Amino acid sequence: MSRPFRGKVKMDFWFFTKILVIAALCLFIVYPFYTILTKSIFSSKVDGVTLYNFQRFFSKPYYYRSLLRSLVVCSSTMVLAAVLGVFIAYVMTRYNVPGKNILHVLIIMSLMSPPFIGAYSWIVLLGRNGLLARLMSSIGLTAPTIYGRNGIIFVFTLHLFPYVYLYTSGAMNSIDSSLEEAAENLGMSKLRRIWTITIPVVLPSILAGCIMVFMTSLADFGTPMLLGEGYTVLPVLVYNEYMSESAVDPYMASSLSVIIVACSLVMLGFQKLVVDKKNYTMSTLRPPQETKLHGVKRFLTALPIYIVLFLALLPQVVVICQSFVERSFSGVVQGINLNNYRTILSRLGSNIFNTYYFSLVAIVFIVIFGILVSYILVRKKGKVANVIDTLIMFPYVIPGSVLGIGLIVAFNKPPIVLVGTAAIMIISYIVRKLPYTVRSGSAFLYQMDPSVEEASINLGVSPMKTFFTVTARMMMPGVMSGAVLSWITCINELSSSIMLYSGKTSTIAVAIYQEVTRMSDGTAGALATILTLTTVISLLIVFRVTKGKVKIV
């Protein structure tokens, strides 16, 4: 008689892979975060378990104001990014905007560029002694200040509107044109058609983009740190609490981390409950047609897009120009040459080496884990896969500085001491950037019919060998395009690096931050140019490989 199948655990390759993945996730995500949680309910000022830190947070303006400020900045950014993103998405999908494909690529590039470089560059333009600021004062005008709340919102919006654009244009391209034609046929005017049909149908995608904007701006550390000037938001407060030389307070920093994560989780819960449930699935037989405009009308329609993109990409250009300008310590221009590059190569060569070395090692692990985890999530569905899915995506929503603190408090004492090593930097990169590759890889695998694998097994090739010769081979485009995004975000990573680096393990991003605070614009510019060029080249490779069909979101 045959044995019943249920309840029998197969001790195969995937069984051991699952165990390995779960163990790694527990060690590097669950354990650090658990340590933060336990630290948050202790204090150096009170004995035993206490909510003292939280009480202090909600009673002292110094603390709770930062939460309010974070919420103000993030919500304003979200609204502005939504307006820009939806408008650009609509115009780009529905009109014959000149240079459409290049614009699309540029929008993606502005999103993938390191965020704090935008902030630094705007200081160069509009900060004290800024180029534009001086230019305007010479003709008797007062330039708007880039410091404080409005500056942060301005830089965030220009950097993050592409999220809304990418989500929304994706959805707008998948509306069947018969939907809008039906509304037209029933007698709706054009504007009311957009308002009653187009926007509601793409609303879930718009909201998904908005949530990405909110969570990214909530987690970002570099921009508000450079521009805040006393306008302290939560991640900056966490850094100050943990790093300020006067009094290192891991307990308060932990409590603050818990508060940030709570905010992120609320947003994520909102997404799961509202946005995901309202998603419409459409079968697009006829994609929407673009309206052909001519002459001045065509140019005027596209003009706002050009202006926004000009502003979004201006920082990159400014930074590259800065890198060739040699200045004295007092800021006087000495000449146009390559001295900044000579300086960073001699003084900060190890930072450059570290950045590429850490990121490359991280990427090797990310690709291997990315393939295996994507396969488990899509083809080995079940309770274990669900646990892995949740844990893998968790670092996606926690700010880098929080993860950094988590890794420090978890691994600064035996049994495992990693603080100050290259390993802890690499681990933080793997944990934080793996989601890009897993998302891309699993989305790709979802579209792959399992019968292709079955055909191989059926023809006599064992499941193991089939995975490596057929499945992994076919997943490669999806995994690789995700891996390049992981790679780009690794080299540009600041918020966890700044928590975890030591003298020997500092990276380019950390060095830029330090050079900017030292007012050394030229060397910061040269370092930023290296990152920007690497980012652009990596993106171009992805576009080439995926024939422009790269999925960022």
Add this chain to the structure above:
Amino acid sequence: MSNEVIIQNAVKRYGDFTALSDVSLKIAKGEFFTLLGPSGCGKTTLLRMIAGFNSIEGGDFFFGDKRINDVPAHKRDIGMVFQNYAIFPHMTVEENVAYGLKARKTPRAEIDKRVKEALELVQILPLAKRKPSELSGGQQQRVALARAFVIEPSVLLMDEPLSNLDAKLRVQMRSIIKKLQRRLGITTIYVTHDQEEALAISDRIAVMKEGHVMQIGTPRDIYAKPANPFVAGFIGVSNFLPCQVEKVKDGRAMVNVSGMEGQKVKIDVNRDYAGKATLSARPEQLFFAKEGMPGVVTFTTFLGDFIEYEVQLESGQSITINEYTKDTTEVHEAGEKVHIHFDPTRVSLFDENGEVLSR
């Protein structure tokens, strides 16, 4: 080598849902056997159990005298053609067809020879170097077919292989598959929901419904002598007329068909029975007559080789009658009063429980 397939008491459950309950089949060596039924009847489930992609919860599966329940899928030596073809997109036509032979460590020279022969048999040898993305649906279908039979499997499985093709190509591929199977003599198990396809292609058919086998037989048997009203209705079109069996005498039932009171119909039956019954008649088994069930023509459809009539009987029931144009010159128009009759030796009779009575 081709082999016979024996399935004894196969069971498949998904949680509380029983997808397959106690199915037993014996498929002869070289036979073209079809699992036919509506979606959700368990036919694909059974096929995937044979292939090794679904676990077997109960019963025994044999290829010849070898029990295969615990043989992993890649060691069962089965050729399979998938519904969406499952061509490896990153390999050429040639490489796709050679894949199974490589897995069997066939010598290079023999692989080349057999791949060439297989591609020739399905008439796509000129496409050998192409990538799948450069092929039409029908061509991909041929690659899938060649890839499955080139390994000379003990059994060939086909999961609705023609469902993604257009109507004309489907008929064409159907005869290619049938002729190929005859020529190679591979035991073939074919899954479809298309009854016409099943009738055209099979040596024998198992009609399935909700995880049960309703009838096994040759296409002609199943069409002419359906074992129950489900089979009668699923294979072809049947009109079900309520009737009453008064008594059985010398193996003949005296049947009283409603609407034909006073005209006793005699039908040969297989056992004694009295009570309510259902008479099942195909549209082409009914004809217009001087006497019979009175009714009114409600709709006439001219279909070329025959005319299809919709007739409403006095009971209110609507029935379908086909009349071949070569047999008649008279066309009945809507509104015309008619009488319907049938040949009692051709219709089927089922008792109250749906068990077949007619012989």
